[in-house]
Amino acid sequence: MHGCDKFCSYCVVPYVRGPEVSRPAEKIITQIRKLVNAGAKQVTLLGQTVNSYKYESMGFADLLYEVSKIDGLEWIKFVTCYPRNFDQRIFRAMVDLPKVCKYLHIPAQSGSDRILRAMNRGYTCEQYMEIISQAREIVPDIAIASDFIVGFPGETDDDFQQSAKLIEQAQFKNSYIFKYSPRPGTRADEKLADDIPAEVKKQRNIDLLAVQEKVSEQINKTFIGSTVKVLVEGASKKSHLDNATEKETPQLIGRTSGDYIVVFDGPANLAGQFVDVNITKASALTLFGTITSRRDA
Ligand code: SF4
Numbered sequence: 644m645h646g647c648d649k650f651c652s653y654c655v656v657p658y659v660r661g662p663e664v665s666r667p668a669e670k671i672i673t674q675i676r677k678l679v680n681a682g683a684k685q686v687t688l689l690g691q692t693v694n695s696y697k698y699e700s701m702g703f704a705d706l707l708y709e710v711s712k713i714d715g716l717e718w719i720k721f722v723t724c725y726p727r728n729f730d731q732r733i734f735r736a737m738v739d740l741p742k743v744c745k746y747l748h749i750p751a752q753s754g755s756d757r758i759l760r761a762m763n764r765g766y767t768c769e770q771y772m773e774i775i776s777q778a779r780e781i782v783p784d785i786a787i788a789s790d791f792i793v794g795f796p797g798e799t800d801d802d803f804q805q806s807a808k809l810i811e812q813a814q815f816k817n818s819y820i821f822k823y824s825p826r827p828g829t830r831a832d833e834k835l836a837d838d839i840p841a842e843v844k845k846q847r848n849i850d851l852l853a854v855q856e857k858v859s860e861q862i863n864k865t866f867i868g869s870t871v872k873v874l875v876e877g878a879s880k881k882s883h884l885d886n887a888t889e890k891e892t893p894q895l896i897g898r899t900s901g902d903y904i905v906v907f908d909g910p911a912n913l914a915g916q917f918v919d920v921n922i923t924k925a926s927a928l929t930l931f932g933t934i935t936s937r938r939d940a
Contacts, residue, residue: 644663644664644665644666644689644690644691644692644693644695644696645660645661645663645664645666645690646660646661646662646663646664646691647660647662647663647691647692648662648663649691649692649725649727649763649764649765650763650830651752651762651763651764652761652762652763652829652830652831652834652835653762653792653795653823653825653826653829653831653832654826654829655826655827655828655829656691658828658829660691663690663691663692663695665690665696665697665698666698667698668698668699668701668705668706668709671688671706671710672709672710672713675710675713675716676713679713679714679715679716680715682915683716684715684716684717684718684874684915684917685716685717685718685719685720685874686710686716686718686719686720687719687720687721687722688706688707688710688719688720688721688722689721689722690721690722690723691723691725692723692724692725693721693722693723693724694721694724694725694729694730694733695725695728702730702732703721703730703733704730704732704733704735704736707719707721707733707736707737707740707743708736708739708740710742711736711740711742711743716742717742717874717917718742718744718874718900719740719742719743719744720744720746720900720902722748723748723749723750724747724748724749725749725750726749726750726751726764726766726770726771726774727764727765727766727770729774729777731777731781734777734778734781734782734785735781737781737782737785738781738782744900744901744902745782745784745785745786745900745901746785746786746787746788746900746901746902747778747785747786747787747788748787748788748789748790748902749774749775749787749788749789750789750790750791750819751768751771751789751790751791751806751809751813752764752790752791752792753768753791753792753795753798753802753805753806753809754768754802754805754806754807754808754809754810755768755798755801755802755803755805755806756768757797757802758795758797758798758802761795761796761797761831761835762792762795762831763830768805768809771809772809772812772813775787775813784901785901786816786901786902786903787813787814787815787816788815788816788817788818788819788902789810789813789815789818789819790818790819790820790821791806791810791818791819791820791821791851792820792821792822792823793806793820793821793822793823793844793847793848793851794822794823794839794843794844794847794848795823795831795839796823796831796835796836796837796838796839797835797838798823798839798847803847803850803851806851807850807851807854810851810854810855810858811854811858814858814862815855815858815859816859816862816901816902816903817855817859817928818851818855820848820851820852820855821848822844822845822847822848823837823839823844824837825837855927856927856928857927859927859928860925860926860927863903863925863926863927863929863930864925866903866922866925866930867922867923867924867925868921868922869921869922870919870920870921870922870935871899871903871905871919871920871922871930871932872899872900872917872918872919873897873898873899873905873907873917873918873919873920874897874898874915874916874917875895875896875897875909875913875914875915875916875917875918876895876896876897876898876914877895877896877911877914878893878894878895878896878911878914879893879894879895879896879906880896891910892908892909892910893908893909893910893911894906894907894908895907895908895909895911895913895914897918897920899930903930904928904929904930905920905922905929905930905931905932906929906930906931906932907920907931907932907933907934908933908934909934913937916937917937918934918936918937919934919935919936919937920932920933920934920935921933921934921935
C-alpha cells in the first residue's frame with residue numbers, strides 16, 4: 644500500500660505520499676512469487692495502515708489467505724497496523740495460516756485520551772485496549788509491539804503517566820519511542836505550540852523506555868530454556884556481551900516469527916536460513932542462545 648488518509652495531526656505522510664492506495668493483489672502475488680523463486684523465505688507486506696488494505700472485494704485478511712498459498716514462502720509478516728476499524732478476520736488468519744507470523748505492530752502513540760484527540764488518532768485508550776484484548780483472545784501467543792510519542796503539545800505529567808500505564812497493561816514486547824518534533828505543514832505545527840521543554844521530552848523518553856525495558860525483559864526471560872525457530876539475517880553488527888570465540892562461528896543475528904531478536908554463534912553461511920536456537924539468556928532487547936539444528940525450508 645502507498646500513502647495514508649488518516650491525517651494524524653503531527654504527520655506529513657498524507658501530504659507527501661497522498662491518499663491510501665492498495666496495490667492490486669495480483670501484482671503483489673506475482674512480485675512475491677518472483678522473490679520466492681529468487682530464494683526469499685519471508686516477505687513483509689508493507690503499508691502505513693496495512694490492515695485497511697482493500698482491493699476490489701479483497702480485504703487484508705483475504706490477501707493473507709492468498710499470499711499464504713504461495714509454495715516455498717515460509718513466513719509472512721506485515722507492518723504497520725492502525726488501531727481503528729480492525730478486521731478481526733486478520734487475527735483469525737494468523738491462527739489459520741501457519742505462514743503468517745504472530746506478530747502485530749500497532750502504534751498506540753499515547754495512553755491519554757486527551758492527547759489521542761489532539762493527535763487526531765480517532766480512538767480512545769479503551770478502544771485501543773479492546774483490539775489488544777481481541778488479538779490475545781484469538782491469537783493467544785501473539786507478540787505485540789507499539790510506538791509512542793512523548794512530549795506532544797500539552798502533554799502533562801498525568802498524560803505521560805497514562806502512556807506508561809498502557810505499556811504495563813498491554814505488555815508490549817517492545818515499543819519504539821519518539822520525542823515529538825513539529826513537522827512543517829501539519830496541523831499540530833500550525834495550531835499547537837511545541838510547549839514541552841526539550842529536557843522534559845528527553846526525560847520522558849528515558850522514563851518510558853525504562854518502563855518498556857522492564858516489561859520486555861520479563862517477557863524475554865520467559866523464553867529461557869525454550870527452543871525457537873529463527874530466520875538468520877547475518878553477522879551481528881553490534882558486538883554483544885557474549886562475543887563469539889571462534890572465527891569460523893561469528894556472532895549471528897536473526898529474528899523469530901514473533902520478531903524477537905536472537906543472537907547466537909554460527910557459520911556466516913547460515914544467513915537466509917532457518918535454525919533452531921535454544922535460548923540460554925535474555926536481556927530487554929535480545930535473546931541469546933545456541934543453535935540446536937538447522938532447518939532448511
Ligand atoms: Fe497515517 Fe501513520 Fe501518519 Fe497517522 S501517523 S497520518 S496513520 S502515516
